[in-house]
Amino acid sequence: MNRQAWIEINLNNLKYNYQEIKKLVTKGSKENKYNSNKLYNIPKIASIIKANAYGCGAIKCAKTLEKLGCEMFAVATVKEAIELRQGGIKGDIILLGIIPENTLEDILEYNLCPIISSKKEALALNFVAEKKGKIIKCVIAIDTGMGRIGWRAFDGSDFKRADRLKAINEIKEIDDLKSIEITGFLSHFSSVDGASMEYTNWQLKNFLKICEEIEEAGVKNKWKSIANSGAILEYPESFLDVVRPGIIMYGCYPSSEVDREKLNLKPVMSVKAEIVHIKTIEIGDFVGYGRLFKAKRNTKIATIPIGYADGYSRLLTGKAEVLVKGKRAKVVGAICMDQCMIDVTDIYGVEIGDEVIIMGEDVSGNRITSCEIANLEGTINYEVLCSFGIRLPHKYIGE
Structure with missing residues (x-):
């Protein structure tokens, strides 16, 4: 891809x-x-x-x-x-x-x-x-x-x-x-x-x-x-x-x-990314446009290549979380057009290339649903699915 x-x-x-x-x-x-x-x-x-x-x-x-x-x-x-x-x-x-x-x-x-x-x-x-x-x-x-x-x-x-x-x-x-x-x-x-x-x-x-x-x-x-x-x-x-x-x-x-008891459904779409950059910032440093995030401690910041042009809405700024190595990481700073940053300070062993789940479920059953994202955006899950589908490449399982 x-x-x-x-x-x-x-x-x-x-x-x-x-x-x-x-x-x-x-x-x-x-x-x-x-x-x-x-x-x-x-x-x-x-x-x-x-x-x-x-x-x-x-x-x-x-x-x-x-x-x-x-x-x-x-x-x-x-x-x-x-x-x-x-x-x-x-x-x-x-x-x-x-x-x-x-x-x-x-x-x-x-x-x-x-x-x-x-x-x-x-x-x-x-x-x-x-x-x-x-x-x-x-x-x-x-x-x-x-x-x-x-x-x-x-x-x-x-x-x-x-x-x-x-x-x-x-x-x-x-x-x-x-x-x-x-x-x-x-x-x-x-x-x-x-x-x-x-x-x-x-x-x-x-x-x-x-x-x-x-x-x-x-x-x-x-x-x-x-x-x-x-x-x-x-x-x-x-x-x-x-x-x-x-x-x-x-x-x-x-x-x-x-x-929901009438129909047990399985999500068809997941959204994933790889960590492409990692850095540690100091107390008082800022992250992102508008300096919306200010570090209160030395903080390990990972960058992932997904942004609002990919359907990850700017409305999620300061609200969204992702899954890394089975744990939730907060999205910090304003979501950019093509990238966003996450705080991985408390997650052990994070490296460049590690998979991040933006929407979906990991092997341990931890999940972030389209409904969760929709609620944070103040919209509906229909819009979340459609928005992610505009630019991101598709990978199919079960062909």
Whole structure:
């Protein structure tokens, strides 16, 4: 590798998590009171591998999951989808974001499945597909309370009901287009991994109701999907036809409020580095930009080549710890763009080349988790994983 800092991706743990998710979904589906609304007997899994598989490497992860039988993948952008196709992925690839018009021919060429949020988008797709003599598969996005993309699905006031009726009519018109094939309906929970389920129940009710009304209008035999990682853990009633695990596939829980006993997960990503420099400073000496750390004793300082450009946020300055030789060492001074410094005074025998665990677990079971780092930054573990995955080289275990 061209750096002495890297991400370690354990594909065996990815396989384990996927198989555990499949078991949970299969069990929960059999207990689902909405089972009669399902197109498939057991829900299919659409693996979320956007943002380079949450920093874990989309092509490697997708190939691993495809070998386990996964037939559906979901990404955010056309570029991400093309990379998967060029990497040899054969399964359906759903585009979760709004698609720019200048990507329509790419969508056709690479056999991608875009999400449609408006009649205008559908007409543009149909026009390009018709010119090419092809039929394009798409998924209809329904906004049940997330407020992000999709047709509004709310009932209640006259204004909301008018929105709903307009959505049903437009979706029926799209289904009648010659070069468009609607394969499914998709929505998204906003707070299923929180303590209260009242809003989540309301969202599911909205989704099932509009899907029923769309089917009554003549748009039939489409799969339904609303269950994300939090719902897979907390809400089996929402499993329906397709579930969409994201963060849980990579061994992290979506929040501290979900029941972790339901799914034993193994972290897929670890972040490691080697010590590249060691020096001893005296009482009163400073470390780092802004002189934020002042030595209160003679202090042994080790430098590791990872910084905020690698995803190790400057917000961790004065807070973070790492693992060296089975012990915790404090990060001291401001975290730099490409490097940071740690205090190893109390750790015996530290040398240049020793491994440092920034995130992960050592052989003795000592660990620093993505949740710990996220809490120190004041963010979520999703962002921690994605940030580490931007620049650091990847090392794969279990290929």
